[in-house]
Amino acid sequence: MTAEAKAAVPAAPPLTERQEARRRRILHASAQLASRGGFDAVQMREVAEAAGVALGTLYRYFPSKIHLLVATMQDQLQHLHGTLRKHPPSGTGSAERVAETLMRAFRALQREPHLADAMVRALTFADRSVSPEVDTVSRQTTAIILDAMGLDHPTPEQLSAVRVIEHTWHSALITWLSGRASIAQVKIDIETVCRLIDLTAPARDQRA
Amino acid sequence: MTAEAKAAVPAAPPLTERQEARRRRILHASAQLASRGGFDAVQMREVAEAAGVALGTLYRYFPSKIHLLVATMQDQLQHLHGTLRKHPPSGTGSAERVAETLMRAFRALQREPHLADAMVRALTFADRSVSPEVDTVSRQTTAIILDAMGLDHPTPEQLSAVRVIEHTWHSALITWLSGRASIAQVKIDIETVCRLIDLTAPARDQRA
DNA sequence: ACCAAGTCTGGAACTTGTTCTAGATTAGCG
């Protein structure tokens, strides 16, 4: 919680070309299988086979199924962030733009609901041993939201609002994935929580 | 999502006394083991043994480990709701009272962090097959929050706010349990999201 | 008291995540 900003993964031994390729094949196989049948369909033996790699090797690259799926999510988020940078949200207010961005991400997930299931379940099921990786995902998400808000130097209050938005985002996704909330409801929840942003705007109308 | 309010479990065959006792023993064993080592420590074979029941019987009562832990959570929530009814929050505003209530619940969880871990992880990991049970938990939570707000007939807008609060509550718990957020941060997040309540108050200062 | 249906028990068996081992391959280096 204190001061270790920069690199969450201090020792990232440089991978050879073949190793990079293996890693990529594994992530691809993971996403592929996840797209078919969700979390349960990502079976370590199958991932290994599809990636053309021994089971032990798979575990050397990703020490658990959860690690693998969280890494898969990092991968997908990176894509998304790139896409969003190229086509920024069009709304005029911060709240609107954030809601628009999240809804766009949501629609992307709807196109691959099984993949979404695998990634989100892994993310919320992760225990302490996966904290660094999950934290990376969280930072990526935060960056996306701050981008949408157009903020470079958020106040602590605004960061709180962003954290709450992330909470809502993850949890709303889960209720949708498990069939307990409709798409429309997720939309409402996102729009509702985005109202918090205006509440923390540094400008006028502050009387608390 | 439409109109089937009353009983989520349509056919609850009346249990005999011995069956009720078995069920209670199982839930007790579950909570006991969870209190020790969290999610992983709740092993079905051990629960069965501790409850003095055959493995097959355990599975007849609770069709999966997740079902078992979600039921455990229902149980604990019931306690909590009872306690809260007897000692209502003292704040003057809705937002304050809800925040106070949730912080009180949070402190209760802090006393049994392993149990909290087991229940919350089960809750968010649950797939569609556990939807009815998870939904029950959700309704219990909603009821607790509405109680704190002192509302009997919430507007749709207020219900949205309550849903977002629940999202934040669950997700914040997870970040705390996995060591990615401090207790203080959870407190801040709860207080932040509770501000939404004032935003949806039916009274004055509505100009959007 | 007796029977049929349903329930419970003990235990084996199966599935999938994870670990371990022995031997082949590869990478870096003199």
Added chain:
DNA sequence: CGCTAATCTAGAACAAGTTCCAGACTTGGT
């Protein structure tokens, strides 16, 4: 090139959730 350490492979082995089964026990109805 030839050596050494690291990495990779194939596959066995182990752990815990889940399923199945044969036989004993309960329950409810007659």
